[in-house]
Amino acid sequence: xxxxxxxxxxxxxxxxxxxxxxxxxxxxxxxxxxxxxxxxxxxxxxxxxxxxxxxxxxxxxxxxxxxxxxxxxxxxxxxxxxxxxxxxxxxxxxxxxxxxxxxxxxxxxxxxxxxxxxxxxxxxxxxxxxxxxxxxxxxxxxxxxxxxxxxxxxxxxxxxxxxxxxxxxxxxxxxxxxxxxxxxxxxxxxxxxxxxxxxxxxxxxxxxxxxxxxxxxxxxxxxxxxxxxxxxxxxxxxxxxxxxxxxxxxxxxxxxxxxxxxxxxxxxxxxxxxxxxxxxxxxxxxxxxxxxxxxxxxxxxxxxxxxxxxxxxxxxxxxxxxxxxxxxxxxxxxxxxxxxxxxxxxxxxxxxxxxxxxxxxxxxxxxxxxxxxxxxxxxxxxxxxxxxxxxxxxxxxxxxxxxxxxxxxxxxxxxxxxxxxxxxxxxxxxxxxxxxxxxxxxxxxxxxxxxxxxxxxxxxxxxxxxxxxxxxxxxxxxxxxxxxxxxxxxxxxxxxxxxxxxxxxxxxxxxxxxxxxxxxxxxxxxxxxxxxxxxxxxxxxxxxxxxxxxxxxxxxxxxxxxxxxxxxxxxxxxxxxxxxxxxxxxxxxxxxxxxxxx
Numbered sequence: 001x002x003x004x005x006x007x008x009x010x011x012x013x014x015x016x017x018x019x020x021x022x023x024x025x026x027x028x029x030x031x032x033x034x035x036x037x038x039x040x041x042x043x044x045x046x047x048x049x050x051x052x053x054x055x056x057x058x059x060x061x062x063x064x065x066x067x068x069x070x071x072x073x074x075x076x077x078x079x080x081x082x083x084x085x086x087x088x089x090x091x092x093x094x095x096x097x098x099x100x101x102x103x104x105x106x107x108x109x110x111x112x113x114x115x116x117x118x119x120x121x122x123x124x125x126x127x128x129x130x131x132x133x134x135x136x137x138x139x140x141x142x143x144x145x146x147x148x149x150x151x152x153x154x155x156x157x158x159x160x161x162x163x164x165x166x167x168x169x170x171x172x173x174x175x176x177x178x179x180x181x182x183x184x185x186x187x188x189x190x191x192x193x194x195x196x197x198x199x200x201x202x203x204x205x206x207x208x209x210x211x212x213x214x215x216x217x218x219x220x221x222x223x224x225x226x227x228x229x230x231x232x233x234x235x236x237x238x239x240x241x242x243x244x245x246x247x248x249x250x251x252x253x254x255x256x257x258x259x260x261x262x263x264x265x266x267x268x269x270x271x272x273x274x275x276x277x278x279x280x281x282x283x284x285x286x287x288x289x290x291x292x293x294x295x296x297x298x299x300x301x302x303x304x305x306x307x308x309x310x311x312x313x314x315x316x317x318x319x320x321x322x323x324x325x326x327x328x329x330x331x332x333x334x335x336x337x338x339x340x341x342x343x344x345x346x347x348x349x350x351x352x353x354x355x356x357x358x359x360x361x362x363x364x365x366x367x368x369x370x371x372x373x374x375x376x377x378x379x380x381x382x383x384x385x386x387x388x389x390x391x392x393x394x395x396x397x398x399x400x401x402x403x404x405x406x407x408x409x410x411x412x413x414x415x416x417x418x419x420x421x422x423x424x425x426x427x428x429x430x431x432x433x434x435x436x437x438x439x440x441x442x443x444x445x446x447x448x449x450x451x452x453x454x455x456x457x458x459x460x461x462x463x464x465x466x467x468x469x470x471x472x473x474x475x476x477x478x479x480x481x482x483x484x485x486x487x488x489x490x491x492x493x494x495x496x497x498x499x500x501x502x503x504x505x506x507x508x509x510x511x512x513x514x515x516x517x518x519x520x521x522x523x524x525x526x527x528x529x530x531x532x533x534x535x536x537x538x539x540x541x542x543x544x545x546x547x548x549x550x551x552x553x554x555x556x557x558x559x560x561x562x563x564x565x566x567x568x569x570x571x572x573x574x575x576x577x578x579x580x581x582x583x584x585x586x587x588x589x590x591x592x593x594x595x596x597x598x
Contacts, residue, residue: 015134016075020066022137027062027083028054029144035290036151039267041257041277041322042286047148050287057293061086077126085119090292093299155276160253160329166446167408168249168332168469169323171397172220173390174213174262175341175429176414178206178441180387188384192395193443196412200445201454201490207500207520208416209462211429211437213264215503216415216462221245221334223466223481226503227565232515233505238270245466246332247274248477255331259319261338263308279318282310286318309338311345312393320400337393339386342418342427343370346382347389354378363428379427380420406447409472411465414440422544433502433518433527434545446472450490458495459522460486497522501564519561526557528565534558 032054036042042050062083069078092114097106122129182190183197184204209219214234215226222243226232241247246256257277258265265271265280272278283289289298319335339345343366354375362371373379394412401408419425419436429437442460444450449472463483470476471485482501489495502518518527525537525545535548536557 015130016070017066018134019076019132019137020062020070020079022134022141023079023083024058024062025055026137026141026144027087028058029141029148031058031087031291032287033144033148033151035287036148038152038155039272039275039278040152040281040287041279041318042152043321044149044152046286047145047152049285051145051148053285053288054291057288057291061293074123074126076129076132077123080125080129081119081122084122085115087292088118089115090296094292094295162253163329165252165254165330165473167326167330167401167404168245168254168473169397169401169408169410170221170334170465171394171410171412172217172334172336173340173387173412173414173441174336174338175416175418176387176390176441177417177436178414178439180384181441183443184441186384189388190391192391192398193412193441195398196394196410196443196445197453199447199452200410200443201450201456203442203444203456203458203460203486203489205457205459205497205522206413206440206442207459207461207502208414208438208440209500209502211416211431211433211502211504213262213415214269217265217336219482220413220415220462220465223463223479223483225461225463225482225501227501227517228482228567232503234264236269238273241270241273243466243479243481244274245469246334248470248475248479249332249473250274250276251477252473252475253329255326255329256333257319257322257331258334258336259315259322260334260336261310261312261315262336262341265336277322281318282308282314284314309341312337312339312390316393316396320396323397323400324402326404335397337390339390340383340418343367344379344382344386346385348385350378350381350385353382361426363426376421376426383418383420383427408446409449409469410445411469412441412443413462413465415462416440430504433504433516435525435543438502438518438520444468444486444490446490449487451492454490454492456486456489456495458489459497459500459520460489460495461498461500463500499560501561517561517565519557519564521557524557526561528558528561 029051032047032051036047062079065082066079069075069082072078089111093107093111097104097110100107102108178184180186180188182188182194183202208216209225210216210232212234214236215229215231218229218231218238218241219225222229222241222245224243231238246254246258250256256275257279258272258275259279260266260271261282267278267280271280281287281289288294315335315337319333323333339347342363353370353373355372357374359372359374360376360379362373398405398410416429417437417439418427418429419432419434420427422436423432423434425432440462461483463481464486465483467481467483468486468490471487484498486495500520502520503515505515514529514531516527516529518525523538523540525539527535537545538549539545
């Protein structure tokens with residue numbers, strides 16, 4: 001008896017495999033077009049590289065799917081449905097409910113629902129999808145690539161600034177202690193930074209407004225202290241911040257760009273606002289980490305290794321071409337390095353870390369291998385190796401500036417320092433307001449406006465950076481800032497030490513965090529806690545802050561700090577989404593374990 005024709009799988013024509021290939025090309029091109037943005041700073045080479053990578057990633061999924069579905073009854077519908085369903089589910093998870101935990105019904109019910117809604121209609125549209133010519137999909141791919149090319153074109157801003165206006169470049173080295181640089185007396189090989197100091201002005205007492213990346217950088221780049229900006233913790237969504245230095249410069253026709261290397265400065269928190277380019281892509285291939293399937297892979301397979309920082313080499317790969325291509329109008333560039341942040345990779349090699357004896361009480365976010373180290377001196381040497389590596393990056397920036405170096409206001413500083421062993425706090429920062437975490441380097445180079453080799457002894461703060469830049473450029477944007485211009489000090493004129501107010505949430509992310517504040521002058525310091533008695537230090541007699549004064553000798557300082565805090569703004573709550581918490585925990589800014597109490 002003849003076998004029923006109903007039981008024989010249909011023979012799929014060659015057109016199916018052609019269409020599967022064309023669909024792979026089209027879907028990858030469309031996603032690249034969606035992800036493309038002028039703010040990403042992609043070149044045409046970057047675009048072509050990403051398109052090739054996107055095709056390869058998509059093919060890893062489509063090829064086996066096509067092989068499985070080609071002899072089913074609805075091969076076209078199943079292929080299209082699976083492809084669109086997966087993309088719909090992933091994008092729903094990472095675009096719509098990114099800030100929700102998996103246990104939220106909008107996630108564990110919404111993600112599969114997104115897949116079903118996108119996939120099922122296509123499965124039943126098999127008959128019509130079979131008629132889609134593969135050549136039409138290739139045409140769609142070409143159109144998508146053209147759209148991507150248009151989307152990466154630089155945006156036109158205000159009329160260009162005068163060609164005689166200087167460029168501005170700020171280099172921020174995350175977690176850099178001032179006393180680990182040759183310019184500040186340390187025996188270390190940092191020729192590029194030493195050159196900056198010899199050709200510029202070095203501030204002996206520069207104090208950060210926070211020992212945490214995001215609030216300190218906001219103070220540095222706006223001139224507004226954390227107690228008034230309301231941003232005291234990493235993971236805080238900035239909202240509209242017209243005081244950001246590049247917004248003032250962009251309004252005057254400057255090209256503006258930022259190249260960052262740590263998750264706390266990611267554009268998702270609002271850091272890219274007002275810039276033409278904000279490069280916060282931590283992958284080796286520009287844009288690859290934004291692709292749907294790569295996001296899924298990072299979340300499911302390598303969740304603990306999801307990119308949250310990048311080394312100086314990758315920052316330079318993006319920043320240097322941008323700098324070299326600027327020639328016809330003044331520009332502002334913010335370049336951020338994260339290498340000095342722990343754990344230290346010891347570029348250049350120090351040999352095996354010593355592990356004999358009792359392990360040091362190192363930060364919880366360091367890898368288990370590193371937390372077996374037993375020698376403080378070895379870790380300090382590893383830190384120095386990171387500093388030397390960053391010094392090489394600074395040298396490359398100066399070389400890239402070329403003839404425009406002397407026409408550039410070049411500033412090197414840090415958002416905060418690092419405690420090595422002080423106060424029983426080993427190789428970490430963020431939880432206290434002691435000097436090892438707050439004293440930072442500040443070097444300014446600009447021939448004609450800065451006296452070469454000058455050492456400035458007065459105390460200054462990160463909030464003074466923006467007012468100084470605007471004064472050098474003869475600009476006034478009428479924003480009320482806490483800082484003051486240091487232009488006179490850069491020329492060697494008298495400079496008064498003013499109080500610097502610093503804040504921290506001790507790295508704990510809760511709805512109402514226990515915030516600590518400090519008021520520092522060269523000779524005295526007070527730290528005010530929300531959950532215990534304040535501490536007073538006579539820095540003239542006790543520069544290491546070893547012994548708090550018991551008699552509260554500086555009552556005026558406490559009253560001054562309290563009155564200043566009362567005039568501040570409302571403290572903003574940091575984001576509580578799962579991605580932010582995971583990233584900040586991995587970087588050491590969120591601790592589920594007990595840490596030393598300040």
